[in-house]
Amino acid sequence: MKCPFCQHGDTQVLDTRVLEEGDAIRRRRRCANCEKRFITYERIELIMPAIVKKNGSRTEFNSSKLRGSLMLALRKRPVPAEAVDAAVHCIEEKIRSSGEREVTSGYIGELVMHELKRLDKIAYIRFASVYKSFEDVAEFQAVIAEIGHERKSDKKP
Structure with missing residues (x-):
């Protein structure tokens, strides 16, 4: 040293x-x-899998990009930094434990959506609108209805 x-x-x-x-x-x-x-x-330094983008190009996994995406969706939302850190860690663990040498950006997007849905519904809708490239209001309404339906089923005994 x-x-x-x-x-x-x-x-x-x-x-x-x-x-x-x-x-x-x-x-x-x-x-x-x-x-x-x-x-x-x-x-311990564990090597993260390469990310395969939609256009077929490959890039290294970047934790700060992941955190940035979450923070952008969570902007001005009442979610503590510790919860964001835990979500980033959870996503990284799922990617690492996949055992794959390459994962698609779509897989990471789905993991992010899952964590955002758990953290904050508004942030989830924000992220989903960009990630799924919503074309019209009907797509927003479908996601909002999906969340509303999940909330109702969570409240039933």
């Missing part, structure tokens, strides 16, 4: 701790040359 201050290649580990979540290791280090201390984190 190179020292971030003097770029010397010899550092000593002073302390190692597993973080509370158990998904990372925190190491306190000291540079053998300048003796400054710094902290490093060691995490």
Whole structure:
């Protein structure tokens, strides 16, 4: 590990701790040359599948794009940041656990719609209107009716 201050290649580990979540290791280090201390984190890096877009092109999975899509749909909605983080994590886990080397953008869109439907119905409608390319008001009404029907069936004992 190179020292971030003097770029010397010899550092000593002073302390190692597993973080509370158990998904990372925190190491306190000291540079053998300048003796400054710094902290490093060691995490598992799992490779996400490539995304195949509708036009057939492929791109890398980008967590910030996923979060941005959710945040755009949830703009000015009363959804806490923790809930958005949990939704992003859930979507990433489903993509990762698919075991595929490539997933379609349509699959990711469906996962996003599922999470938005759970988080906020208005955000779900916003996202669905763009994702499904609504052409007229009837398509909006169909989605709203679907949500209304689900709410009624949820309230029945």
